[in-house]
Amino acid sequence: MVDYIYFYLVLIFLSYIWCSMRRKTASIQRLPSGPWSLPIIGNVHQLNAGHQHHTMAQWGGVYGDLVYARIFRTPVLVLNSVKVARELLDRKSSATSGRPRMMFLTEMLGWDSGIAFMQYGKRWKRHRTWICAAFESKESSSKYQPLQRREARNLLLNIIQAPTLFERHLSRFTAAIIMEIVYGHTMTSADDVFVKRADRAIQGTVDAGQIPATLIDLFPFLWSLPSWLPGMGFKARALELRKLIQETLDAPYVIATEAMSTGIAKSSFVADIIHDHFPHGMTEVDERDIKGAATAIYIAAAETTTTVLSTFILAMVLYPEIYKKAQDEIDRVVGDSRLPDFDDRPCLPYLNCIVKELYRWNSPAPLGVAHATTRKESYAGYDIPGDTILIPNIWAMTQNTIVYRQPDQFCPERFLAVQDADSDDHDPRKYIFGFGRRICPGRHFADSEIWLVVACIAATFDITKARDINGSEITPEVAFTQSFTSRPKAYACQIHPRTTRATLVAQLHLS
Template sequence: MLFTALFVIVVTFLVLRGWTTSSLRLPPGPRQVPLLGNVHQLPSMGHQRTFAEWGKRYGDVIYARLFQTPAIVVNSMAAAQELLDKRSAKYSHRPRFILLQELMGWDVMTHFSYGERWRRHRKWIAGAFQDKDALLSYRPLQRRETYILLSGLMDTPQQFMGHIRRFTAAMIMEIAYGHCVESSNDKYIHLAERAASVTLESGDAGAMLVDFFPTLRYLPLWCPGAGFKRKAFAARKVIQELLDTPYEMVKSAMMKGIARPCFTASLLEESIQEGTLRSDEHEIKGAAGLLYGAATDTTSAVLGTFMLAMVRCPDVYQKARSEIDRVVGTERFPDFDDRASLPYLECVIWEVLRWNCPVPLALPHKTAVRDEYRGYEIPANAMVIPNIWAMTHDIEAYSAPDAFRPERFMEMDAQTLASRDPRNVVFGFGRRACPGQDFADSSVWLACACIVATVDIRQTLDESGKCITPPAVFDDVFVSHPKRFSCDIRPRSQKAKSMVADFITNHVT
């Protein structure tokens, strides 16, 4: 009787805790060790390549443990789309980001768990970047900043990456805060770059331990081993300044009646009318700050990769230019309506996104409930890691994936092309997909088209006059930028230079 009673108690306890035995097995994965799980098998940087190597042995859906946290690594487009897109209700949560969100102060939508607060922020941002009328209203801004970018490339070509960063920052600053950026020395650009820098410096692998062992956040600052916390708190001051300063600029302008229409002013006006400003200020700051922080870094990484690819592949550059000359001519700049008539340029941009996807490992998702896939169990509360780099370097989908070859997309039939379009994955998945995708995509396209049409990009020469081909190497951090490289940028012709100068004179100065 005693044994029976104990048996009933144990079974009841397991059922109540949700620990009933599953008839399904977990996906295959590397052997684990106690406590560490598989963490000891990961390098300090470049996890995407290690996950891809695991994929060759275990398949495109892998089970691992990061300390005691169950993790599902997804290495293929097909699996990512089935799980994260089609079953997004189960896969739209986030793990707890203690370092970035709670200690450093990046309390923004990308880090929210799925719920009412996330939906509110998503609605705000979707209104600014998914509404067709809003997107059309940004076109004059995109054109203006593109031509300013061309002017910078022609006048001071050695600073080309600075001009690219200014291009991306200027558009978002005007949309988010109504602030017109007049030079790369703009104080708000410097503040954002400083915030990005301290975030990267504070978010090393050792600091991330607090995400797996939350009690570490309570270490006193003076305690040995609390260096990550001291760095995080120092970064928090810079991040808070980034969120506060442009917000206060807009708020002050509204009080004076001189505020320009923008995302922040619109939310402030709505909040004031509803009498909720005091409780909404933190939310509005975070939503506007996310626009700036998320959009500028990724877009500049894409354009930097485009420049590197064009330097390395002059034949591709000339082929794209011939297409533009045939369709657009040389009497005007390429414009949005030309896009459908420039299929090769489209393939070039797709190949840029595939060759060096801007975010190799997307922010991890988290399963809300237990799921089943291909006869495997996907545990509840598991971290789900989409390996976008592996998806865009899948040798079965893209032959010779390390080669930059836009023609690969022209060789695909329509159905295959639709399934292998890198935009399906580089902007994220399901309900977590980037709401600014259309704006970012059109901004990149216009910049690339106008660069090809108006400037020559060549390799620099060494002392003996031999061309220097820059290596295809990229930063192993969250956003993948090309490592510093040099190139020779010149106006294509005096006519092209005059067209840019005339626009600047008539519309900017």
């Protein structure tokens, strides 16, 4: 009993010393306010692995749009508003474009050649230049439109043939476009070997868990411990996953380069880079960079686009009156003899508002990808230490009740009813794709692709609630997976061709 008393007295004393030091440090450094942290672990215990964006938004309600916290010894700033994110990540981008060292993902699993996790520097700029050339120019947007039209038609046909498998069809749609753009590889089946391997690698990375990743990032020596020790079982799984990730990087690249050597290669991201930048051969580093850039494009596009499209179908099941308004607008503008096309977009304002609301109602990446400061900085009278992690809480921005009334409701009209609907803090397209020098270079490509599919589905199909064996409607739950992306959990619905679109459906079969 005496031992326990001594133990608690020592613990109380150490906590007092720690808190005193923290108050002193905060006063010297002028840190923003934030939740009280524990000695050693900081605020780790408060961050539920599945709902970190909710917790950070709650912090914002107490401490403001800029919140200071700690993950063990690492300082963290949570940016809960568009204004703060813009001022720190856009205007101070020379100091805030770094990435936290994600040792588990990069050095252990092998994602180090992906631009999303790469540190800001010459290598990052090289990857960024390649990807921007492929996706940011106006020429690239028009270049990919025939492919997007073709795959949108294939998507509609697949839904007609097997409507209950709509999630699978959406995944195939996004994968088919990216595989052809990046590698020149045409998918002939949803069971494409390259796509299935990439999807396993992505899912495996998510399933590896945030706890092992956090521990390895903070305590790298753990990786050197044998996997048979208690609690180290994740190491063996990580080594297997690393092998799968390497195959994901290598296999489609080999197919693309073999096609080039035989003279049958299509124009693609990989082929164009090799042709334009390396006519006299490549080093091993060059090859690794091309593989990494190509795979990064696939991962970013496939997961987020599918998430938004799945969110669209869920929202239309839950809000049939909104879906009917979209269909009526398409019928007036486009008619019933053809599918909507990119040129129709300016004439379909309500449909544009639906796409904006999709991004806002369920932002595909609630916390984006964290930035890090590369040097000491200051903002609004506060000191920001070097190597501070900066987390843009995009979910909090989309749920801001000052900007968006009743944010839990799916309401496209919110973008019709206000004059500043296209302003930086109101239009979610202006912030869900990231900030500063790290903003997604494929954002315009992705947005136009999502719009086309939303328009084509609304023109072709009726979407209603599924029914149980008794004929009663089944209302799907508004629930989303909680990992890097926020995807709707599995739900059922009924999708069938509109009775007024028999001619259009027949044309799809003929095409």
